[in-house]
Amino acid sequence: MAEDVTWIQPLLLMIALGTVIMLTLKQARDLKKLQEGTGSKERIITLIDCGEDRKERDFKEGDYIGKQVDECLNGVIVGIYAVKEEKGKTKAKPRRAAP
Amino acid sequence: MAQASLPDWISAISQLAFLLIFLMLFLGVNQRFQIYMWSRDIKAKLLVLENMAKESETKAVEYMLRHNARDPKGILAKVKDFFLIEPVSIEPIDIIKRMDHLFTIRRAVFRREFEKAMPEADEVARSRAETAAEIASALNWIYKVVRHLLLTGEKTKNWILIMQLQLIMPQILKIAEAYKKALNDFIKGTPIGDSAGPIVALRLAGQGSEWREIEEETVATSTVIEGRKVYIVKARGPGSSVGKPGAATEKLIEELVARGEKPSLMITVDAALKLEGEETGSVAEGVGAAIGDPGPEKIRFERIAVKHGIPLKAVIIKMGLEEAIQAMAKSIYEGSLKAEERVRQLIREETREGDTVVVIGVGNTIGVGQ
Numbered sequence: 001m002a003e004d005v006t007w008i009q010p011l012l013l014m015i016a017l018g019t020v021i022m023l024t025l026k027q028a029r030d031l032k033k034l035q036e037g038t039g040s041k042e043r044i045i046t047l048i049d050c051g052e053d054r055k056e057r058d059f060k061e062g063d064y065i066g067k068q069v070d071e072c073l074n075g076v077i078v079g080i081y082a083v084k085e086e087k088g089k090t091k092a093k094p095r096r097a098a099p
Numbered sequence: 100m101a102q103a104s105l106p107d108w109i110s111a112i113s114q115l116a117f118l119l120i121f122l123m124l125f126l127g128v129n130q131r132f133q134i135y136m137w138s139r140d141i142k143a144k145l146l147v148l149e150n151m152a153k154e155s156e157t158k159a160v161e162y163m164l165r166h167n168a169r170d171p172k173g174i175l176a177k178v179k180d181f182f183l184i185e186p187v188s189i190e191p192i193d194i195i196k197r198m199d200h201l202f203t204i205r206r207a208v209f210r211r212e213f214e215k216a217m218p219e220a221d222e223v224a225r226s227r228a229e230t231a232a233e234i235a236s237a238l239n240w241i242y243k244v245v246r247h248l249l250l251t252g253e254k255t256k257n258w259i260l261i262m263q264l265q266l267i268m269p270q271i272l273k274i275a276e277a278y279k280k281a282l283n284d285f286i287k288g289t290p291i292g293d294s295a296g297p298i299v300a301l302r303l304a305g306q307g308s309e310w311r312e313i314e315e316e317t318v319a320t321s322t323v324i325e326g327r328k329v330y331i332v333k334a335r336g337p338g339s340s341v342g343k344p345g346a347a348t349e350k351l352i353e354e355l356v357a358r359g360e361k362p363s364l365m366i367t368v369d370a371a372l373k374l375e376g377e378e379t380g381s382v383a384e385g386v387g388a389a390i391g392d393p394g395p396e397k398i399r400f401e402r403i404a405v406k407h408g409i410p411l412k413a414v415i416i417k418m419g420l421e422e423a424i425q426a427m428a429k430s431i432y433e434g435s436l437k438a439e440e441r442v443r444q445l446i447r448e449e450t451r452e453g454d455t456v457v458v459i460g461v462g463n464t465i466g467v468g469q
Contacts, residue, residue: 009113027140034147034272044289044426064337065290066301066468076306080290080466081432082425 047079048072134258137265141249144268148242151279155238159231162286166220166228174216178209178232179239199395226338227285227465234282241275277421284426285339290466292423295416295435296369296389297467300333300460302439310335310469317342318469319351324443326452330355330362336464344390344459345399352403355455363454365404366412366442369461370431373417380434381417382441389413390461400459409457412445414438427466 044059050072057071059080069075123129156175163171183205186197213225220228245264252260284291290298303322304310310318312335319332330351334342348365355362369389373379388400388411404411416434446456 006110009117010109013113013116027143031143031147034144035150042426044287045429059287059289061287064288064466064468065298066306066337078302079432081427081429082289083429 041085042082043085044080044082046077047081048075049078050075054078130258134261137261138249138253141245141261141265141268144272145242145245145249147272148238148245148275151275152235152238152242155231155235155279155282158282158286159228159235162231163217163228166217166224168217168220168228170216174212175232175235177212179236181205181208181236195395195398198393202393202395223288223338226340227288230285230339230465231282234278234285238275238278238282241271241278245271274420277424280421281424284424285465287426288337288466289426291425291463292418292427292431293370293462294427294465294467295418295431295438296367296460296462297333297336297464298432298435298460299368299414299439299442300331300458301467301469302435303329303442303458303460304331304469308469313350314343314347316340317344317347319347320469324446324456327446327450327454327456328360329446329456329458331458331460333460333467333469334462334464335469337466337468339463339465341392341461341463343396344461345388345392345396348457348459349399349403352407352409352457355457356407360455361407362409362457363450364412364446364456365400365409366414366445366456366458367400367461368414368438368442368458369416370418370423371415372423373419377417378430379418379422379428380430380432380437382434382437383415383417384441384445385413385415387411387413389415410449412449414441414445 045056046059046063048055048057048069048071051074055072055075063077063080065077065080067077069077159175160171163174168174183201186194186201188194209229210225213229217225217228245268248260248264251257252264281291303324304320305322308320308322308331310320313319313332316335317332318335319330321328321330323329332344332347332351334340334344344367352362352365367389369391371383371389371391373381388397388404390397390400400411403409416431416438418428418431418434422428422431442458450456
């Protein structure tokens with residue numbers, strides 16, 4: 001006996017409607033992300049040359065490469081750069097950098 | 100046994116819906132629907148661009164207010180609508196001079212306006228405010244152009260225009276996002292990717308060198324590297340400036356030649372755009388003037404090198420467009436160290452002891468002093 005297949009058409013329509021709704025929601029979510037900005041967090045590091053060793057600390061406004069600082073004897077800022085912030089990592093204390 | 104089937108009205112509605120969809124395909128309704136969806140997508144993204152433009156204006160105004168600026172909104176409005184008409188190019192004679200003249204006027208107007216608006220601020224703060232206003236202006240320009248293209252496409256029913264705009268929107272948003280982030284970095288005063296050239300210049304000169312202003316916002320010094328006298332040129336930092344490296348080098352070389360010290364080598368060091376897939380911070384060497392200006396400065400390097408028969412070499416540090424205008428990434432900083440080493444190697448290999456060399460660190464010197 002032939003099976004009743006009349007449910008296929010409405011099912012297809014429902015699937016099409018569902019897809020449209022899902023795509024619209026995805027678009028809205030993408031736009032929200034755009035509004036919030038996608039840029040990952042980063043930390044700006046100031047690298048200070050203390051003669052025999054080097055020290056790293058967070059960037060402070062007014063820092064620039066070539067500036068003399070009194071955080072160590074004959075301290076000079078030799079580098080300022082951004083590093084991507086790792087998830088769950090808190091602000092680092094000043095530490096010695098590899099020469 | 101009778102099988103359970105859907106009510107007749109559901110079946111009728113679904114058949115009617117399929118028939119309508121089939122008919123609409125022939126009437127081009129599907130295309131109109133597609134255009135409608137694209138326009139909707141562009142409009143939503145346009146809103147994002149508008150917010151970015153407004154946010155950047157607010158930040159620029161706040162920065163100026165922090166430095167006791169008078170009428171920051173007024174000056175921002177002026178910068179936003181300021182334009183420069185490019186010189187006639189179908190008559191190329193003296194086009195560089197004409198272009199240089201127009202750029203000089205533009206720079207002078209901006210400087211004067213910011214000096215008037217921020218009399219209590221120092222030069223560094225003023226230069227940052229100027230750049231912040233220019234970034235806000237660029238974001239506003241991106242927003243206005245996208246809006247113009249969308250409205251034109253809708254008005255003239257130009258589906259192709261709308262389609263192209265929709266396809267390119269992710270790229271436009273990426274650029275706008277980069278500008279937005281760059282604004283924060285300029286306001287903070289951190290070196291940006293483009294500062295790699297001035298960093299190399301400063302490292303070659305060493306700490307405590309005596310710099311003199313040789314051209315507008317451009318400084319020069321000299322040092323001795325492995326028995327060679329090396330003259331170094333860069334923009335005056337740590338404010339946001341690219342200086343006039345071409346004019347400064349031209350002047351310096353004429354001075355050196357006049358006193359019988361003709362340089363044996365000229366090296367320009369600059370940030371350069373990488374191709375997708377290339378490593379950020381990688382260093383390459385080549386021939387020519389490494390500088391991304393529209394012409395007036397670059398041609399000066401070439402002309403002075405040709406006039407005195409000086410080999411013109413270039414060392415570049417590769418990076419993406421976003422990386423060039425945002426806070427310097429660690430890989431670019433490390434690239435500048437490699438570039439410094441490459442310059443020293445070039446000096447060693449291509450000149451002899453007692454020779455004179457000119458090295459120019461090209462790029463924005465924000466966050467890099469001397």
